[in-house]
Amino acid sequence: GDSVTQMEGPVTLSEEAFLTINCTYTATGYPSLFWYVQYPGEGLQLLLKATKADDKGSNKGFEATYRKETTSFHLEKGSVQVSDSAVYFCALSASNTGNQFYFGTGTSLTVIP
Amino acid sequence: GAVVSQHPSWVICKSGTSVKIECRSLDFQATTMFWYRQFPKQSLMLMATSNEGSKATYEQGVEKDKFLINHASLTLSTLTVTSAHPEDSSFYICSARVIGTSGRTNYEQYFGPGTRLTVT
Numbered sequence: 001g002d003s004v005t006q007m008e009g010p011v012t013l014s015e016e017a018f019l020t021i022n023c024t025y026t027a028t029g030y031p032s033l034f035w036y037v038q039y040p041g042e043g044l045q046l047l048l049k050a051t052k053a054d055d056k057g058s059n060k061g062f063e064a065t066y067r068k069e070t071t072s073f074h075l076e077k078g079s080v081q082v083s084d085s086a087v088y089f090c091a092l093s094a095s096n097t098g099n100q101f102y103f104g105t106g107t108s109l110t111v112i113p
Numbered sequence: 114g115a116v117v118s119q120h121p122s123w124v125i126c127k128s129g130t131s132v133k134i135e136c137r138s139l140d141f142q143a144t145t146m147f148w149y150r151q152f153p154k155q156s157l158m159l160m161a162t163s164n165e166g167s168k169a170t171y172e173q174g175v176e177k178d179k180f181l182i183n184h185a186s187l188t189l190s191t192l193t194v195t196s197a198h199p200e201d202s203s204f205y206i207c208s209a210r211v212i213g214t215s216g217r218t219n220y221e222q223y224f225g226p227g228t229r230l231t232v233t
Contacts, residue, residue, distance in 0.1 A: 044206065100162070101208075101222055108154070
């Protein structure tokens, strides 16, 4: 079945460091891919998405490119800030599975000044 | 746009009592709403899919008699945790899927802020 595997955390970085959180997926159809962010005590917020191969999603300095050949959707940011500290979830949704969302286990990021 | 609210944001109840959590889509209509459960430092686990006007579809292992879901309108779904026990303490998150109009894609889900339930 469809699934998402993402890099285990926690990840701790210094401010202005480069961030990569790996995400790979398994899907039988043609999924859309998402990154969600969850700040402490809050619900999920959509960070970015990509709906087809080679699409690049971007928002707030974060980017991720839908790579069909490697079934990946890695999240990157060139210079993290303390305010980026949160848990990041990779997810997929495919029409052949009723658009149900499959989430990765989440990666906790802490950025220290 | 595409705001989903949940009420209450947190609740503490005694063991054996029932708790109702509301999920509302504020500026759009949602034929389908989803209920998730999240344990500390874990991912979201889909509990059930709620379609307006019909019975909810529960995921394997989720007790439908314990977690009652009602989707009475296109903007409201409720989750009632009946006879709550301490092991039901968790963060419950709902999401809503738009009907695919007004420039919004019909596969994206919009998440509520979550409800933290503590059963003592």
